[in-house]
Amino acid sequence: MSSHPIVEYTSPSSWALIEDKFSPFAKETLAKLIRFLEEEVQPALPVAAAQLPPGPERWKTVLPVIEDLKAKAKALGLWNLFLSKVHYPQHGVPLTNLEYAVMAELLGRYGHISSEATNCAAPDTGNMEVLARYGSPAQQKRWLLPLLNGEIRSAFAMTERFVASSDATNIQTAMRQEGNEIVINGHKWYASGAGDPRCSIYLVMGKSDPSNTSAYKQQSVVLVPADTPGITVVRQMHVMGYDDAPHGHSEIVFKDVRVPVENLVLGWGRGFEIIQGRLGPGRIHHCMRSIGAAQQALDTMILRMTDPARKTFGKFLWEHGTIIADLAKSRAEIESARLLVYSAALQIDKVQAKGALKEIGIAKFTVPSMALEVVDRAIQAFGAMGVSQDTELAQSWANLRTLRIADGPDAVHLQQIGQRELKRAAALRAKKDQLTKREEAAIKKWNVKAQL
Known part of the structure; x- marks a missing residue:
């Protein structure tokens, strides 16, 4: 079994499936990212909350602690990790979408601060991809380069x-x-x-x-x-x-x-072409981060369940069968959703986002709903504290619920995937007819009566 520190954040089985698809550079970057998140971002979370002033001034404030994190991340090479050289040779970093998927999951555990600190925050990520793919040289010079540098x-x-x-x-x-x-x-x-x-x-x-x-x-x-x-x-x-x-x-x-x-x-009338190119990667990035949010909620739930000071009806929380079942379901759902995201990321690497619409669509309506359910279970384990400002659970729930609407509502993706499945009907029917003929021929050959 690999000793890579990512195993502590995902699972041995998940990492074993993709470890051989990680380049030495990606493994080194992943290890650096883990240290950065643990040693720099986690301690900065309460500082960032304290530096945001109340009232109208909150809309005029650039948080000093985030600017400090950005400088450190850039110095470590933990910068623009979302922009893959596979598709953007001129501006990208030598990471595949699959490699970034694992890193984005880690970013999702720390809210928006981790993504902003590494210049991997929406909507800048999608906008940078638009400019990198469709922008003119002049547009790229004026807007893309400052965005890539984190200046605007x-x-x-x-x-x-x-x-x-x-x-x-x-x-x-x-x-x-x-x-x-x-x-x-x-x-x-x-x-x-x-x-x-x-x-x-x-x-x-x-x-x-x-x-x-x-x-x-x-x-x-x-x-x-x-x-x-x-x-x-x-x-x-x-x-x-x-x-x-x-x-x-x-x-x-x-x-x-x-x-x-x-x-x-790009040109007049090219808007839909642009937004399809933009929203595909953006949707899967959201799903990647949602896996991290769900995993963080699960870890928080485990700590709550095993708190020796917490008893209800004379039992520790972990001694109640219902909450143990919630724990098991959450683990199973996270593992399943993670594989969906890996599958979509691999497909994007092979055929770009346009060729991975099915995989992206399935992940988009599956993963946020899964994460929302996991966070809801964690909230239930915390009781009143779960809906308060004293944990990250309430805001995580709000963000995930919104994600079921953003970048295309669940109903739209369900409709699209359902229509794709219906297109297989003709081929399935032809195959069934062919099988029926073979069955009839076999019955005739052996002179038996079909038991149907």
């Missing part, structure tokens, strides 16, 4: 308040070209990351050709600097009562916002 942050503005944005063809934000400028008018909300004082660029999706006969060629993506005249940040939205400051989820109005036509990404 970004937001992705697609969801709209007054339409059903789970169907992106409904998006109504208008984009039109006037001379050498693009004019934008629209009302967005839940633009994650827009509350951060370092947010310098929005990637905005809007309708540029509403008369196009293809609903999937009506949309475009445009780069809009956050300080462009005509932008009004209406408010910061809450997620189950949490405002996630200073990151934020902003409601934004674009009123006659003008940017140079050079800010168009």
